[in-house]
Amino acid sequence: MPSSVASPPVSPDRGSLRHQVSAWTPVVLCVLVIAMESTVYFGADHTTGPLQRFCEFLLHRHFSQPQWWRLHIIIRKCGHFTGYGILSLAWFRAFWMTLPQPLERNRLRITAHALAMLGTLLVASCDETHQLFLPNRSGSFRDVMIDCTGGLIMQMLVWFWMRFGHSKQSKIA
Template identity: 35%
Template structure:
């Protein structure tokens, strides 16, 4: 497989994972994340400093943290692809900016897609959170590269 194409395979696979979970109806999505959160919540409650956790607040926190992390990963994968795929001239400079823009656009498309999934909603706040996660992931890359030099 051509190196330019193979550099984008992880990006497309990760986008597919995001799309798969976004395409689940609200009750299915809630049951899946609820089961995961319940397991983590039970484990966290056993810790002394989490003894008074609110289950609903914890569930919301985990769901929002997942948005943040998922899009941090997407932005890093896009940045990697831009570097290894010999990106077109329009992307030649400011690859980090383009990685953030592409991740944010995908977040907006994903939230729009959710408007058409039963029991789901598209939220501007989620796009902003996803965009912040993407920026955070790219900032971590920048710090990591600087520390390695």
């Protein structure tokens, strides 16, 4: 009985340096972006002005300070959720492409999902711990939970797509 789970890319050069670089470059890029955003220059005190001007221009309206601070927090937390969702997807892709092939497909998929979530948790925890030591930032367990929720939602979307969406596409072709 054929499995409805997408197969990892089978390539004779799976262990090659080029394949490894292709698999892991998105993870490295995501971590670098998160590291850059975790500096003093991306604290709320530095992003509020440019973001407020952009939103007011885009929406053709002026926000009072209380309105703006609520919106600014929502924008920042949505950024956490989205950014770590993308990181989680990059982790999954890298593990899916590089884990040993002898694993049975469902086990490979579950392992890649679990490792992607672990990688997301580790980066989120390191990011928030780093922010504890910056004068205008504060590390927060809540942000780690938001980050991991973004990663979990992305992993669930990938799981559903691989479980249900991919098999329908292959039947059509």
